[in-house]
Amino acid sequence: MxxxxxxxxxxxxxxxxxxxxxxxxxxxxxxxxxxxxxxxxxxxxxxxxxxxxxxxxxxYPSDYSFHGATPRWRELLSRLLDWCANGQVAWLIGLVPAVGRRLAARVRPRIPDPVLEYYRRGGQGAYLDIGCGSGRHAHYWGHASSVGSCQRFTQVAGVEASAAARELLAREGIDVWGDIDQVPLGRMFAVIRMNWSLEHVHSPSRYFRFIAERLLPGGRAVIAVPNYEGLIYRVAPDCVELPIHLYHFRACDIAAYADRFGLVVKAQHTFSYPEMFRAAGDAGLLPTAFADYGDIFWARAMMRSLKPFDDAGWGNDLLVVIERNGL
Structure with missing residues (x-):
C-alpha cells in the first residue's frame, strides 16, 4: 500500500x-x-x-455505517429500546438484570438535534446532509432526524460516497450525489449537516468552502465530530479510529475553519456517553472494568459523572452550529 x-x-x-x-x-x-x-x-x-x-x-469494516436499508420494525424497536434505557421506566427495567445489562449500551444524554429543532419551529429552506448513509438514520439522533424523515418538513438532498446507499435514496425520490462537487451549482440550502463525517474527508477546507458558498444568507451548518480534547482521548490517547479518521478536531479548529470562510460559530456543546468507554475497554484501550460495567444503573451513574467534563468542553463528541451571515 x-x-x-x-x-x-x-x-x-x-x-x-x-x-x-x-x-x-x-x-x-x-x-x-x-x-x-x-x-x-x-x-x-x-x-x-x-x-x-x-x-x-x-x-472501513463492512458494517461501519448506516448504508443499508433498515426494516421499519427494526427502527421502531430501536426507538422503543432507547426510550426504555433513557426514560423514567429505566429504573423498573433495570430490576431485571439481564435486560438492564443489554440496555446499558443505549444510555446516553439527551442532546436536542439542531436540525430537527429548526424545522419543527417553522424554519424554511432546503436541507442537505453530507454523509447521509441510506437516509434512514441520523447517527446519534436516529430515524426522526434522518434525511428520509425530514422530507415531511422540506425539500431534502444528500451527499453519500456509498453507491448502495445512493441507490436506496434514489428509489425514494431523494436527490443524492456521490461528492460535493456533483451538487448542481444552482442548489442552495438553509441547512447543511455533517454528522461525524468531517473527520473522514481528505480536505476539510474544501467542505467549509462548499458550506460557505451553498448556505443561504442566515443559513446554518450543523457539524458533529469526535472531540480530540475529550476525556477519553486524554486518558486513552490510542482510542482513535485510525486510519479512517484523517483529522482530529478540537473546538478551536472548527472555529478557525469557520472564520476563514466567513462563517460564525453560534453554538457549541460537548457530550459523552458510557458506551464509548465500554467499547474502549473491549478493545483493551481502557481497563477491562470498563468493558464489564454492568447494568443500566451503573451506566446512568457514569453518565451523570461525565456531565461536569461535558460542561467543561471535555465531552468525547463535539456539536457545533455555524451560520452564514449576510443579507
Missing part, C-alpha cells in the same frame, strides 16, 4: 510533530501503523501519512 504525505490542510505548513502512532485497534482492519501529527504552526491534528482517496475504502 502506498501512503500519501500531506501538508496541514488549514495553514499549509509541512512542519509537524508526531503525537500518536498506532494500528487499527478498534476495527482491526489492518496491522499497519499510522501516525497522528500536530501542526507546529496552527496546532491542527491530522493523520500523516495516510491512505489516498483510492485506498481508504478498504480500511
Amino acid at each position: 502506498t501512503l500519501e504525505y500531506v501538508s496541514c490542510d488549514y495553514c499549509g505548513s509541512d512542519q509537524a510533530t508526531v503525537v500518536v502512532r498506532q494500528t487499527d485497534k478498534l476495527h482491526h482492519t489492518t496491522d499497519e501503523y499510522f501516525t497522528i501529527v500536530r501542526c507546529n504552526v496552527c496546532g491542527l491534528h491530522y493523520t500523516n501519512p495516510r491512505p489516498s482517496p483510492a485506498e481508504i475504502a478498504r480500511f
